[in-house]
Amino acid sequence: MNNPTPQRIGLLGGTFDPIHNGHLLVAATVAQECQLDEICFIPTQHTTTKQEQHGANSEDRYAMTLLATINNPHFTVSRVDIERHTTTYTIDTLHDIKKQHPTDHLFFIIGADNFNTFYEWKNYQTIPLLTHLIVVTRPGYALRPCEEIGLARENITFLTIPALDISSTMIRERLHHHQTIHYLVPDPVNAYIQKKGLYVS
Ligand code: ATP
Ligand code: MG
Helix, strand or coil, rough: CCCCCCCCCEEECCCCCCCHHHHHHHHHHHHHHCCCCCEEECCCCCCCCHHHCCCHHHHHHHHHHHHHHCCCCCCEEEEEHHHHCCCCCCCHHHHHHHCCCCEEEEEEEEEHHHHCCCCHHCCCCHHHHHCECCCCCCCEEECCHHHHHCCCHHHHHEEECCCCCHHHHHHHHHHHCCCCCCCCCCHHHHHHHHHHHHCCC
């Protein structure tokens, strides 16, 4: 049997609490600009129970991520972090995904906010050795130079994407204050949030 052609897979990890149109625009733009075959969304496990009190649980975040991506044949959702049942560290995520895709090319996507504090991540200098790093612009976050982060510029692609000033924090706050989130998240995600009464308390 012939080996299948290696796929170019973008990995977008996040709490997705909830997933919003900013995430989807990042994924679609990176897929097109970097000629990726697939974008795999990876909802993280919450790091503390305190966080879960203010946000949705893992299964609800996973369900919303599925609903948000269902119409795009290039978007997939992985349960790899949720099933690990411990605090998510990206280095573990990448090892697990690499085991599942030994011959594919992996690209790890992060926004400017995460890049600026990347040196705080566990084994952060190993991450660009396991995947190619793609850093996208985000409104409100000026990118710090690679030297300050402690990474070599050659291993990183920087991409300017259309600015959508949306965050999950903003969406949770709007829901808490009974404001609409219409046009900030896909309609099925909005419907799921309303049906389950998420983020109101
Ligand atoms: P929270 O406010 O709860 O932190 P968030 O909107 O930052 O939520 P995350 O799940 O933390 O969403 O983000 C997942 C990834 O998507 C991160 O790498 C983040 O930088 C990136 N990202 C999220 N929203 C945007 C946006 N509007 N533009 C660019 N990148 C974004
Ligand atoms: Mg965030």
